[in-house]
Amino acid sequence: MDKRVHGARWTVGFTGASGAIYGVRLCQALLDAGVSLHLVVTEAGWRVLKEELGWEVSRRQAALEKHFGEALRSGAMTFHLNADIGASIASGSFRISGMVVVPCSMGTLSSIANGTSNNLLTRAADVTLKEGRPLVLVPRETPLHAIHLENMLKLARLGVRLIPAMPAFYYRPQSMDEMVDFMVGKVLDNMGLDHDLYRRWGDEQDEQRGSGENRQN
Secondary structure (H helix, E strand, O other), X not given: OOOOOOOOEEEEEEOOOOOHHHHHHHHHHHHHOOOEEEEEXXXXXXXXXXXXXXXXXXXXXXXXXXXHHHHHHHOOXXXXXXXXXXXHHHOXXXXXXXXXEEEEOHHHHHHHXXXXXXXXXXXXXXXXXXXXXXXXXXXXXXXXXXXXXHHHHHHHHOOOEEOOOOOOOOOOOOOHHHHHHHHHHHHHHHOOOOOOOOOOOOHHHHHHHHHHHHHHO
């Protein structure tokens, strides 16, 4: 990122959809930028962290310490149990900049769309909606059936930003890390945060034009 963001505080939720790497990379980018985080992970989310990233989740606090130890010790990141429905982020009086759910399963998306707050993550999302704060969801499922689409439409009409995990190829990514950074960059764009995680369309053309003008001069 180009700039550090002081005073920003976001909730980040991981669910059981494929794409745990997106959530982990987003947290890293936000912490690097100086954003304070409140993290909540569903039971299925822990399973995906184990299956996709090899996290040892039998000792969850130790797993978090391994990957986010400095942030946890400094207070830059606060971890909440998903069963802790009385946590700070469950209250509208707790000041938060917004919330991102990445990756977002269709089950969690459905709960948010229909106001079913049966755990901390969905309660925090419900609070984010009722307080009129930014809510960003990164759904990852294919194919999509009509109920999925209807739930997304319902949320979009409420102002929720939906960013499906659809990597682009116009900038010719050379690695999976670059593809992940593209999606995380799209999330940061919709959070209103500056970053340099991927080359934007037009940047290369502008550089080529600039080089040509320099040669002519």
